[in-house]
Amino acid sequence: AQTVTQSQPEMSVQEAETVTLxxxxxxxxxxxxxxxxxxxxxxxxxxxxxQEAYKQxxxxxxxxxxxxxxxxxxxxxxxxxxQLGDAAMYFCAYFHANAGGTSYGKLTFGQGTILTVxx
Amino acid sequence: EAGVAQSPRYKIIEKRQSVAxxxxxxxxxxxxxxxxxxxxQGPKLLIQFQNNGVVDDSQLPKDRFSAERLKGVDSTLKIQxxxxxxSAVYLCASSPAVRGYExxxxxxxxxxxx
Numbered sequence: 001a002q003t004v005t006q007s008q009p010e011m012s013v014q015e016a017e018t019v020t021l022x023x024x025x026x027x028x029x030x031x032x033x034x035x036x037x038x039x040x041x042x043x044x045x046x047x048x049x050x051q052e053a054y055k056q057x058x059x060x061x062x063x064x065x066x067x068x069x070x071x072x073x074x075x076x077x078x079x080x081x082x083q084l085g086d087a088a089m090y091f092c093a094y095f096h097a098n099a100g101g102t103s104y105g106k107l108t109f110g111q112g113t114i115l116t117v118x119x
Numbered sequence: 120e121a122g123v124a125q126s127p128r129y130k131i132i133e134k135r136q137s138v139a140x141x142x143x144x145x146x147x148x149x150x151x152x153x154x155x156x157x158x159x160q161g162p163k164l165l166i167q168f169q170n171n172g173v174v175d176d177s178q179l180p181k182d183r184f185s186a187e188r189l190k191g192v193d194s195t196l197k198i199q200x201x202x203x204x205x206s207a208v209y210l211c212a213s214s215p216a217v218r219g220y221e222x223x224x225x226x227x228x229x230x231x232x233x
Contacts, residue, residue, distance in 0.1 A: 004161075033220040043208055045162070045224035091161050095220040104174055105219045106152070109161025 002027045004094050006110035013082045014118050020067075021077045021113050023092030032096040034068065035107070036077045040088040048090070051075065079115075087117045121145065123225035125211050131231045137199035140228045144192070144213030150174075151188055152222065153196050154210040162210055168194065169216070201232045 003026045013019035025034070036048040051059045051068050058066050063083075067076045079086055092110040124143040132138050144151050150169050154162035165184065167175040170191040179186070183202070188194040198205055208229050212222040 035220075043210075043227040043229070045210060045212075045227075047223075050220070093161075097219060104167075104169070106164040106167060106175060107154075107162070107220075107222060109163070112159075112161055 002029075002094050002096060002108050004092055004108050004110040006092055006113050008113045009111070010114045010116070012116040012118060013079070015082055015084060017082055018078060018080045019082055019115065021079075021090055021092075021115070023075045023077070023110055025073050025075065025092070025094050027073070027094065027096065029096045032094060034066075034075045035093040035095070036064070036066070036075075037091045037093060037109075038086075038088045039091060039112075045091075049077065082117050084117050084119060087115055089114050123211055123213055123223055125209075125225040125228055127228055128226065129229050129231075131233065132201055134203055134232050135200040137197065138201055138230065139195055139197045140209050140211075140230075142194045142196070142211030142225060144194075144211070145223055147215070148213035148223075149191070149216035150214045150219055151194050152212040152214075153186060153194070154212065156208040156210055156227070158207070165196070198230075201230075203232050206230055206232045 005024045032053045034051045038046045038048050049061045049064050063080045065078045089112045091112050093107045097105040126141050152167050153165045156162040166179045166186045168188040171188045186196045208227045210227045211225045214222045
């Protein structure tokens with residue numbers, strides 16, 4: 001079974017600084033997707049960034065970027081120029097399609113990292 | 120485009136009572152998911168529908184939980200009877216038919232069982 005591990009229960013950063021959240025996963029599959037989701041106190045799960053395992057290039061979305069190390073099964077999120085609105089719980093998640101193709105599969109989530117942003 | 124809708128947002132019940140949650144997915148999304156998120160943990164998949172058929176319900180406690188998706192659109196998740204350990208946030212998500220990795224989440228229902 002696939003597992004996702006986030007070893008940092010809490011992280012903090014000063015506004016405008018950079019912070020990196022860590023994630024490792026365990027899988028025997030070669031084709032899968034990795035995600036970072038943000039969950040503010042409102043509980044709405046918001047997609048931050050997605051990485052396809054077959055792509056060697058690290059995904060980037062504005063101030064958010066990832067460091068995807070497939071061999072090491074590591075997937076970290078870097079937040080640059082941190083803003084107060086970035087404060088939330090962040091979840092790393094893994095998706096592998098079942099035999100039926102990408103229609104079928106489930107997201108497996110890590111335990112989450114609470115990010116605090118100090119003004 | 121309207122997002123995934125869920126109701127109610129909050130529910131407090133006593134143990135052994137029953138409760139039902141409702142979800143309306145994004146229009147055109149064939150796949151619908153129910154996740155359970157216990158406080159301080161990541162969401163865990165309970166059940167997945169493709170149109171009105173069940174794809175995966177391996178993590179659903181079938182002795183007390185049931186779910187249905189009539190006409191392949193709205194879905195209802197029911198707990199009967201509720202236990203204290205069912206206190207959690209119940210998240211509904213939906214995705215397009217061939218892109219199961221592209222899941223959009225609703226705001227969730229926070230259930231407290233006393």
